[in-house]
Amino acid sequence: MKLAFFNDFRLGIVIGDGIVDVSAVAEVPHTGPGNHISNQIGDFARYRTRLEAAAARGTAVPLADVTLRPPLPRPANIVCMAVNYMEDGTKTEPAPINAFQKASTAIIGPGDRMVLPDVAATIFEGEAELALVIGKTATNVKAADAMDYVFGYTCFIDGSARGVPAFYQMKSRETFAPIGPWIVTADEIADPQNLQIKLWNNGEIKQNFNTDDMAHKIARCIEWVSSVHTLLPGDILATGTNHRGLHAFQHGDKIDLEVEKVGKLSITVHDDLKRTWGRDTRLERAGMTPDTSPQLTGKYAKA
C-alpha cells in the first residue's frame, strides 16, 4: 500500500497513477497531519482492512490533478546514518557506525523548494537516500527482530551545507529534509537491501547506486539507533548515501530522486543569492583540491 497526503493533507492511497481519498474512513485520533499519520502507523493493524476497503470502493483522482504533500509532516525523530556506504569498493571496511539527528521542522514534500540559506557554506549538497519509516516503538531492538519495526519506506534527500561547523548547522536547515512522494508499506519491498537509487539534477544523472552497498545494514542501523534512544511510530531513519555522485545543488535546479519500488520524489532548489558552483561530482573531482566543486560566483565566493 502507498500512503500519501495530498492537497490540504487529505489522506490518500495511491493506486497506479491515481489517488483515492480515504480521509473519511481513517478515524484516527489526531490534532493535525503529523500525529494523524503517526497514530495511524502506530495502530495500523486496526486500520489496514478499512483503508483497503475504502481504496477498493473509492474513485481515484489522477495524481497529476492533486498536490502531494510530505507523507510524514512532523515525525518525532529524523535520524540519519552518517557515512554508511562502501562507496563501490573504495572503502575497505565500514566506517564506525554513526548517525545524527535532523530537525523535523526541515521537512518539505514533493514539488516543494529546498531553499539555500545565506551562510558561508563551501557547497550545498543533497544526498539521495532510502528512508525507513518506523512502525512501532523501538527501544534496544535486536538486529534479528529489527525488520519487524519497519512500517515502510520513502525517498529522502539529506540536505547538507558543507564547511559549516558540526552536523547541527550542516543538516538541520529549513527545507533540508525533502521526503516522499508517499510511504510504501514494507510488504511491497521484498528486499530493501537490493534497491537502485538514482538522483538526477536537471535531467542529468548524478547518483546511481544500490542499497546492497550499504555498510551497516538496515537491521543493524535500527539495533544501534534504538540502543541510543527510542524510536516512535512514524519516525524516519535515513540510511545514508554513496557520496561519489554528490554535487552542488544551486538556484533553479530540478532534482529527481527515484528509489526502486518506492517512487520518485521531485523538488526544486532556490537561492536568493543566486550563487553558482561547478557542476562536477565528487567522483569527477577525485584527487583534486578541493574535493567538492568550488563556488564560482556570488556572495562568499573566494576570488
Ligand code: MN
Ligand atoms: Mn546523509
